[in-house]
Amino acid sequence: MKGTVLHSPGDVRFETVDDPTIVAPTDAVIRIAATCVCGSDLWPYRGLQPIEGPTRMGHEYCGYVEEVGKSVTSIKPGQFVVGSFATSDNTCPHCNYGYQSSCTQREFISMAQSPVLRVPLADGTLVPTREVPSKESIPSLLTTSDVLGTGWFAADAANVKPGATVVVVGDGAVGLLGVMSAKHMGAERIIAMSRHEPRQKLAREFGATDIVTERGDDGVARILDMTDGVGADSVLECVGMQESMLQAIRATRRGGHVSFVGVPHGVALDGQELFFSHVHLHGGPAPVRRYLPDLIQLVLDGEIDPGKVFDLVLPLEQVAEGYRAMDERRAIKALLQP
């Protein structure tokens, strides 16, 4: 088959790769219904994260089970499934505490921008739907695999509660779905920090009550100004850079909560600043598997429509254009159809 391979920064190719097969008895092989390009794929695409030779890409996926290994018990061929970007046995202590993305057997999915995908630890990683869903629901179901699950974790880890004042730093798909998650959790005021008109529009559609276009110290000053000098209860850091982390911490009230859900690049936190900020800090790779059953249900019930983050739909073979469009911020997020 053909799959997506990053050869060097900016050089994404859709080319012949090995066909996936069952390797371990706990594997499943699924035919992808839809996959997409993630904001985190742009780190190596932009040369900001080194790669060692040609690298298979893609970790967001949903699709139809084709084959399962002989020890897989809860997943059957023909089922429609969504899985996390991080595999998990869902039985180890970390999984039992709800941190499946730190499973002792964790692997990161990395070949999902392909028509067919091998998923290790199928029983603990994949969640099947009761029925094969409609085509219309597939984009939203796809988001539960990472970008919605991550935005949801961002809101949860930032302790968003009914009535809260929430700030979202970052207007990528994760940030936008962080807005949606905060809204769903009952936040009263949701301030999206964004300077891009189409993203501001979607943020408002998802529940943002205010938009702040300033960044860095100016952005912090605006948030303090809007909160009577106090700061926000919950701040979702959905970027992963030093400036955005500091912006998040400084926009939070004493005793408030900061979450961070994008792999930090070049971030070092000064102990004294963190100490006197008095914030709670929690983040990491989102334990999507914890949230998947509920998020899938919310989508199937029509309660949320996170698939709106896909403002570009391409045939999978045009994956390179998906990367380009996101890199140039012409698209928020590109959905790829095999």
Add this chain to the structure above:
Amino acid sequence: MKGTVLHSPGDVRFETVDDPTIVAPTDAVIRIAATCVCGSDLWPYRGLQPIEGPTRMGHEYCGYVEEVGKSVTSIKPGQFVVGSFATSDNTCPHCNYGYQSSCTQREFISMAQSPVLRVPLADGTLVPTREVPSKESIPSLLTTSDVLGTGWFAADAANVKPGATVVVVGDGAVGLLGVMSAKHMGAERIIAMSRHEPRQKLAREFGATDIVTERGDDGVARILDMTDGVGADSVLECVGMQESMLQAIRATRRGGHVSFVGVPHGVALDGQELFFSHVHLHGGPAPVRRYLPDLIQLVLDGEIDPGKVFDLVLPLEQVAEGYRAMDERRAIKALLQP
């Protein structure tokens, strides 16, 4: 009067200073019943924190109200009071959220190693006892002013719950009282990291179930070994250095909680390590005022006896010996009697 002044590293003098008086109408002046030397006093004493000229010392105190400013309403001359090392109006938004040590009007008490002390924001900072307490209870009441309040916050901020496995990094008075606090909050297993026999003994008396003498990576390996490779639920970092912070983070299970309550010195946290550690992190100057009423009650009810951390009692004029004894680790904590 005479008071304690640090002139340069190692040079503590008890010498003539100005008599405290009411300056603002919200002030109180109290006659000190007992004060003490704090682990944090050792930073400048050891030259690890610069001072600009002769510096008045001391921030832990309890005593008898002598005089109050004309707008003080809840504190009266003759009362016995305990106050936090950080002043607070106890009415600003940060105070209302329980973070009085980040009060918008906060000042840090810094002249308490004296016979008489001016306390700003008396109504919001001081807590009176119903009756003048017995002499025997004064050491324990003194600890509520900082060292117990800080150990308590360490346990609270590390989310210690009934049945939890808790690790305490640091065997100073704060760490030891962190052990006591964790015990009081229902922790099942409390592992104190200590290599000093008298401190190990006190840790066990306060509720430690295990002692680990290894530090750094070896200490982390021991904790992981003792927790089936999982890590502890709650880790209290009561030192404030890079090695102890990393030790705390690495000894915590995924999704567990790390608190840090000593002002960090030379600490910088790598964003990626924090991200993949999946821990919750919370700390800062302990909001002692939040806990004072309850902690005073626990002491007066005889539920806890935190005054045991004082293994050296000196007349206030021998304060320099108190610093020396703690610096040389001959004493855990020195109580000073005016």
